[in-house]
Amino acid sequence: MSASIQTPAAPHRRGRRSAAPAAPARAPNYRQLRNPFPVTSVFSDDEAANMHETALRTLEELGMRVLLPEARKVYASGGARVEDDMVFIGREMVAAALATAPRSIHCVAGNPARDVTLELGALAFQPGAGAPHVTDLIRGRRPGSGADFVEYTRLAHHFDVFQMMSPSIEPQDIPTHLRHFFTTRAQVEHTDKFPFLFARGTPQTLDNFEMLRIARGLSDEQFQSGVHAYTIINTNSPRTLDIPMAQGLIDFARHGQMSIVTPFTLMGAMAPITVAGAITLSHAECLAAITLTQLVNPGAPVCYGTFTSNVDMKSGAPAFGTPTHFQASLAAGQMARMLGLPWRSAAGSASNTNDVQAANENQLGLWGCLLGGATVIIHSAGWLEGGLTVSYEKIITDVEVLNMVAELCAGNKAGTDEIGFANALAKVAPSGHFFAAPQTMDRYTTEFYQPIVHDYANFGTWTERGAMDANARATSVWESVLTSPPLSQTPPDRLEALAAFIDKRAAEGGAPPES
């Protein structure tokens, strides 16, 4: 039968005629992923154990510099030796904290279908975050604005492969004493995904909690009994915990919300030049921060985190997606598995434009995180310039890769129908083709991932269509997302109550960030 069909297009026409009524539409689920890849180690178990031991020794003998007096009091109350702003943390304190830190954290989104559970083996992606600038091919590179923050939030909401929101970009046109009102409101209005809240001092943090409580329609008790939001705490490597970061750890733990502790360490600069040394330092700082959260509220949700890459030793410039960045992710995964805690890692790119370097760096960094068994992978899309800029086009081209990874998470089958001796192999003559085989007819609408920006046209057709590269094609993809009418993810009455709260607090002077 197949011999009667001569062109690739034909079976689809036939398929639409004969099989289409039964042909299901493709409906992949990217919302709750499990990492399908075997965890990979770069060091031996003994080497990893020595790194952990050295991290404990570092906290005991070298200590952490803690700039917030309240945090030093908490450490002291837990048995730490405090001298001026230095805190020396004993291993028994760390052990006690690790005994109460949860191994699995259920994160409550605005929509139960968007909830994510963070634990070893789970996998969640976030778009690139924390950038002061944004860029796209229409409007060029510019300082991040409130309008950009909203667009970015809508893009991050649109793609299911982002299971969590991120700090995204810095809306520099919003006054800093009002900025947290804007960023939190934008998230509850434009997405029902698990939100990120900035931790820039207790007044802003408490405003953020109150805004989320209003948007979700929760009592204080309901809010504090579930994990409804998270923040990211970057220690100041080496061995320093500054005032807003220490305050954030305390405030989020006290209210039962999640901190993702992430020392951001560049090998050769603020961390040792070796992977082993850098991860040992990062691990020590992470243990110190985790200990603080558990002293404040035993059982408080806290996620282990690392973000370690290297600098270019010729210029001191940060590099990402390098072999040492990859190995640092593997090493961090070994430490996280030793603790049994969910952990975050990061991809990213140092490239200045969304080019081949940007793609290769981001994907190499991504594979380091995936093989390291990371639970949360931040900066998995859109990062340029080592995080100084996010690119709308790069979000799209990176989502293509993340979607493909999500497809791999779904696995595949080799049952009788899939192997297909009867419905495929025996149905096609030598030198024939499978376009019209029964197995093909049953599956051609659903078997393969459909790309959002990759183009399979041949050279002639592609040239006739304008010879647009993937970066240029990505513009129309994000434009189509943003031109669709925004749908509020929070009921109008709650948005009104939220607006009233913001107006009241703004009239009171808002809340400037603390440092």
Add this chain to the structure above:
Amino acid sequence: MSASIQTPAAPHRRGRRSAAPAAPARAPNYRQLRNPFPVTSVFSDDEAANMHETALRTLEELGMRVLLPEARKVYASGGARVEDDMVFIGREMVAAALATAPRSIHCVAGNPARDVTLELGALAFQPGAGAPHVTDLIRGRRPGSGADFVEYTRLAHHFDVFQMMSPSIEPQDIPTHLRHFFTTRAQVEHTDKFPFLFARGTPQTLDNFEMLRIARGLSDEQFQSGVHAYTIINTNSPRTLDIPMAQGLIDFARHGQMSIVTPFTLMGAMAPITVAGAITLSHAECLAAITLTQLVNPGAPVCYGTFTSNVDMKSGAPAFGTPTHFQASLAAGQMARMLGLPWRSAAGSASNTNDVQAANENQLGLWGCLLGGATVIIHSAGWLEGGLTVSYEKIITDVEVLNMVAELCAGNKAGTDEIGFANALAKVAPSGHFFAAPQTMDRYTTEFYQPIVHDYANFGTWTERGAMDANARATSVWESVLTSPPLSQTPPDRLEALAAFIDKRAAEGGAPPES
């Protein structure tokens, strides 16, 4: 001490003063690699066993169409049932062939330092191959020529991360009856790496063997007692072995040279639409070809191979670097490990230009091969348009990724010096930096991979330098390789003898390809 150093650049100046005399240059070895990644399966062992069983049933019940009478005779002599051009191969014949096919193949290069041993666990890369066209940013897209073949050979020779030569490009300006003289001579003249020889009929193959024997200074006995060259045999899926391919299997086996058997199957076109079905078909064809080599010469070097991706079911166009391409590589790796044979897989890109799509497709396909435990990864650099074109710039940008993978093959250490409590962690005050730590001074010239085309300059500097993307920067990299004077890899007297042989055979009319 580190507090006295304020800028990233300073420690390097200090380093050059104080540590440079002892600072070693970086000298990575990419010539013999072992795959450091855990092998990953997509199917259960039972599912893989069922695929193998179905492949055996396919050969027994459905048979292979074999167009070369000599090959049918060989199969018949081994016990196969032959009806017209159909050959039905019993599982006992396959089992006998698998019992004699070598598990480890030592490939002899023109220079012992370039020898590679192909076996499960080893890793070798080849640049993109078999392209009728070439492209670069200086001269544009064009049909492949002899001049291009030489340039391509020199580029492939230059980068150690390519351990084997490939069919590279088709020199269309060389008459087909003389083309094999040109391609074989160009390889022995411009590289001492393990060469690829075309198998387009016995006369060309015997010419190629004789040319290599002359270039290497080997007697017939010496040549046949070692594996000095290889060819690639693509079956004509489904279930067809054409005349030159069957002849190549016979000729290379008879002379002790290596065939890499690679059914090139596109899911939904010349193979079933499922990964399981496509790999089952590919596996059956591979077993048929391996059986032929072992019937001709038990113990003849033969490499298991697969290259399976999917077509875009909307257009019928080939797609590469897709989730199903990735899963097909994992599935093929399971089949190869079941046999215990070295195996080749392939990356590649369908993109029409060296853009973000091209980078992401090639790297995703590469990771499928790496996690599948592939021994040889072909088309690992340079492929565009699904192999219709190779790009000089893409060779460079892909080599950057391959170099990074080779760096990962070297692993890393976490001994006392690397963890660095005494020589790094305890030497830097909180909030300080490690630029001048003893550990940094000892390692800053050697610790990190140095990129060939990636650029870590900040946005301002990059803009001042012309805002060139990686593709544009890659041009100057390949130009610098080709502007260096070519060094002949074969002594002049042997090149003279080679020229005399070619003149004689050309005068006799050369050898047109057979089909």
